[in-house]
Amino acid sequence: MAVESTQVAQVRTFNRFYTKVIGVLQSGLAGTPHTLTEARVLYELAHADHGSTDHGSTDHGSADHGSAVDVAGLRRLLGLDAGYLSRILGRFESAGLVTREPSATDARRQLVRLTGDGRSAFAALDAAQVAAVERLLAPLADTEGRRMLAAMDTIRQTLGDSPGRPGFVLRPPEPGDLGWVVARHGALYAAEYGWDARFEGMVAQIVADFAAAGDQRRQAAWIAEVDGEPAGCVFCVAENDTTAKLRLLLVEPSARGAGVGARLVEECLRFAGRAGYRRITLWTNDVLASARRIYERAGFRLDGEEPHHSFGRDLVGQNWSREL
Template sequence: MTIDTVAAVRQFSRFYTNLIGVLRAGLRDSPFSLAEGRVLFELANAPATLDVADLRQRLDIDAGYLSRILGRFEADGLAVRERSDTDARRQRIRLLEAGRAAAADLGARSDTQVHDLLSTVSETDQRRLAGAMGTIESILGGAPAPRTVVLRPLGPGDLGWVVQRHGVLYAGEYGWDDTFEAMVARIVADYAESHDPRREHAWIAEVDDVPVGSIFCVRESAETAKLRLLFVDREARGLGVGSRLVDECVRFATRAGYREMVLFTHDVLADARRIYQRAGFVLDSEERKPAYGQDLVHQHWKRPLSTSTPLSTV
């Protein structure tokens, strides 16, 4: 651990506590302190009653401090403490109707505060922010956060991102030169200028709100669709992202009325080739010739589009 890291964490802590108003007398302009608000939240989201000792352990809060908070809740008619039916040495706490109303009001105030805070933040930056928060929680919480895979249509800026990521990924992993990135740029430009949304579509894959992959379905002929520009960033591999993208592309092509789907790839792309095989594609032809500064085996794959052919399972 470096001094810079410690300073950065402390700086962020000061920034965030000031941003959300932790040091103010009342949390969210309410009569509750931060600690009282958190206790109220836990009680409102617990079963009808909650063991006081369990509540203290869950919040890692001093027993005397918690007792004073619960005493205030009782005095204000928000909650009531009772002896446990199974162990007279233990207490249970439950919110009364007024307590649940107070918790609901505080929750609404919190939602409004966060909504106002993010009102000037773009959707892209909101996804980055949520992903960064998940990373912080995962690292400091000591447990891997659940990873959410979402497929969405293209949005502003995505076309340029697709070109850039393809160029970086294939240069880094396979040593392909800039003629490959130029080829991707032409495909993307053609799609942007003239695609038919009824029969052509493109998707971005996100993991924990961060873009990690893409795929395009374009028209090859009246009866044939072409799968193009499948890629998945290295850090997202093993999560089923590639198979999700290919399956969605095949489903769209089937619904659009195509009778066949084709794709073009290279033998060095072994991970992609396994995804295509699981999705029902078969090798149609191949040839060796130079491309992108490498000596490559070019492969053409195809599959019929029929509801009777199952998609891959992940």
């Protein structure tokens, strides 16, 4: 992207604000005697005990000492100047928090490990940081907290972090979610399939009918939430007294591949069975290949298809159903 001076200023303003919020400018992090960099070094040394870091060491230590970590690997992991890291480790060694020794297999390598006092110091630091984050989050409403955490995740992932597949929860719609369903259907189907505003209008009518009916015994909807933000949806409504209809299955691109769509369909089927329906149907279009695979795996069978021109495109509509 072409970077403008106002964008640079915005990032720098955020950095100044957030470093103040988390106390980086203070002499000690979260009220402890350790700086942010020292805290990160202690973190990596402490977590080497659990095998969660890989610094090239195979020495797992004794009952009184943690696993040994290769100093050069630690420096590369944290991106620290060799002299700066050496001074930090020197201070830790003087305080009895770490020991340093040459590698038994390569005298050119230096290993460092936490002592018992070092593990205690990290435990106190970790507890202080947890308490500080709790104080930060506690005044926020649930929706504010979820938005902030999702924004943090977005920053982290955009700048190169690569977490595993996202976890998700299913919940009933909350105020504002029905509008989200309409907006995201309109935006995603326009971007991915070129469908025009008539599709968004159809979705709006389906959602409006659902809200107006207010029949919680015979209809339901679910929102899939990832990191505090809506990431998918599905609706179950009545077609007639014995037949339910699955409608408006959607999964955000960022949440695809994590089983969100299959889980939404499964929940819809479970509800339809509990509500006393004997059969469930759905209408889709042949271009929606990913959704079709989900329906097939859930036991739906194609009943028929017919060409039509809708939403500004030539499409093939499909009717699917299954017994419950």
